[in-house]
Amino acid sequence: MGPFTFSVLAVVAHACLISAEQQPLISASIPHLPIRVAALGDSYSAGLGSGKFLSHSNDGRDNACARMDGSYPWLLSKLNPFHIGQGYLPNFVSCSGNLLRDIDSQIEALDGKRFDVVTLSISGNDFKFGQAVVNCVYPYRLLPGTRRFEKACNDTLTKAQNAIEDPAKWNNFTKVIEKMKSEVLTTAGRIYITGYAKFFAPPRENDACDSTYFFPRRLFAALPMKSATRLRLNSLVDLVNSKTQGKIISQFASSVAFVDIDSHFTGRRFCEPENDEDPIGADNPNVWFNDLTTTLEEDSAWNPETVTPSPERDPWSAWALDLPESVKNDTEIVGRGIGDNLQRASTFHPKKAAHILTAIKLGNMILEDFARQVSSPV
Numbered sequence: 001m002g003p004f005t006f007s008v009l010a011v012v013a014h015a016c017l018i019s020a021e022q023q024p025l026i027s028a029s030i031p032h033l034p035i036r037v038a039a040l041g042d043s044y045s046a047g048l049g050s051g052k053f054l055s056h057s058n059d060g061r062d063n064a065c066a067r068m069d070g071s072y073p074w075l076l077s078k079l080n081p082f083h084i085g086q087g088y089l090p091n092f093v094s095c096s097g098n099l100l101r102d103i104d105s106q107i108e109a110l111d112g113k114r115f116d117v118v119t120l121s122i123s124g125n126d127f128k129f130g131q132a133v134v135n136c137v138y139p140y141r142l143l144p145g146t147r148r149f150e151k152a153c154n155d156t157l158t159k160a161q162n163a164i165e166d167p168a169k170w171n172n173f174t175k176v177i178e179k180m181k182s183e184v185l186t187t188a189g190r191i192y193i194t195g196y197a198k199f200f201a202p203p204r205e206n207d208a209c210d211s212t213y214f215f216p217r218r219l220f221a222a223l224p225m226k227s228a229t230r231l232r233l234n235s236l237v238d239l240v241n242s243k244t245q246g247k248i249i250s251q252f253a254s255s256v257a258f259v260d261i262d263s264h265f266t267g268r269r270f271c272e273p274e275n276d277e278d279p280i281g282a283d284n285p286n287v288w289f290n291d292l293t294t295t296l297e298e299d300s301a302w303n304p305e306t307v308t309p310s311p312e313r314d315p316w317s318a319w320a321l322d323l324p325e326s327v328k329n330d331t332e333i334v335g336r337g338i339g340d341n342l343q344r345a346s347t348f349h350p351k352k353a354a355h356i357l358t359a360i361k362l363g364n365m366i367l368e369d370f371a372r373q374v375s376s377p378v
């Protein structure tokens with residue numbers, strides 16, 4: 001199955017997403033779904049780096065959490081003909097940088113309300129993906145601590161892998177789902193967990209990326225993007241996705257579903273063979289991850305909450321600390337400068353194009369689940 005073979009409903013939904021103001025194409029035959037939606041999770045759900053900041057959520061924390069109008073929960077709420085959401089998502093509580101343990105406070109922010117559809121993206125920060133990107137993709141020669149960059153990268157990848165293989169983390173993930181089921185889900189409601197996507201095309205030894213430095217100033221760049229590192233990063237993403245399905249989805253099959261976001265990135269990752277001229281493709285519309293130098297749509301400042309900034313939550317702040325001002329603020333690298341909070345944190349996050357497909361896929365799954373419930377009520 002190719003990345004674009006969704007059902008007819010999804011195609012119609014896509015048409016309506018693009019022209020949301022126009023008349024629904026088949027309104028007479030499609031039910032108005034009484035679906036209440038909430039969105040929980042981390043930056044992959046908030047949509048960090050995918051558009052403009054939102055400003056409508058009940059908790060007033062859209063900027064602090066970097067919730068954006070290119071995020072899949074927001075786009076899902078706009079799948080108009082089916083009324084999945086109301087074109088508006090007041091119960092959007094996802095927050096960039098959040099860990100499994102932060103879901104408790106996201107649940108609290110929902111004030112005891114219950115929802116038919118709850119979307120969730122979580123665990124990437126617990127599994128140290130941000131730190132891995134900092135240490136393996138964007139290290140630079142003035143970074144404090146070790147000068148043995150390759151070892152620091154390898155060690156971070158090993159730590160990430162150990163965390164993913166730690167059963168205690170998955171027990172905590174299980175507890176999060178149990179709490180969500182008992183406190184925010186309606187009886188027939190469903191939680192849709194979106195996975196993560198592999199960052200790199202299948203690595204080939206000595207391909208163009210093997211000698212490509214992702215840090216944008218060659219003088220300071222410390223590590224080329226070697227195929228062995230890409231392979232390991234990709235396999236960690238696969239491991240999180242497969243464990244999420246094996247350890248979480250399988251336990252709660254009647255009320256929790258997995259949404260694969262990886263397959264629609266096929267051909268849209270960093271280091272695709274057809275992009276050998278520019279293997280990063282920061283502003284290439286066919287590369288669906290942001291790079292450190294991607295031109296972002298948002299032009300205002302992001303003020304993340306810095307309650308207890310820890311490397312676990314924000315590995316990028318330590319990264320930026322020793323960056324020379326001349327590089328940090330160089331507007332020739334990118335308009336905002338790579339020292340900018342939003343610029344750094346958006347790195348290795350999906351662009352809006354990817355979120356559109358996630359929203360369509362999710363909308364399609366919700367409709368199929370709804371149709372099944374209608375034909376065999378619980």
Ligand SMILES: *[C@@H]1O[C@H](CO)[C@@H](O)[C@H](O)[C@H]1NC(C)=O
Pocket residue numbers: 150151154228229232
């Ligand atoms: C890092 O790991 C790669 C393979 O994943 C290995 O080839 C390389 O020697 C390691 N480097 C160091 C410094 O440990």
Ligand SMILES: *[C@@H]1O[C@H](CO)[C@@H](O)[C@H](O)[C@H]1NC(C)=O
Pocket residue numbers: 101166168169172
């Ligand atoms: C699991 O959650 C508890 C409670 O939040 C926490 O103390 C513990 O460190 C977590 N375990 C892991 C492995 O993250």
Ligand SMILES: *[C@@H]1O[C@H](CO)[C@@H](O)[C@H](O)[C@H]1NC(C)=O
Pocket residue numbers: 325326328329
């Ligand atoms: C670099 O940018 C920061 C934040 O915009 C600013 O506070 C600082 O003064 C700038 N430094 C230089 C040398 O322009």
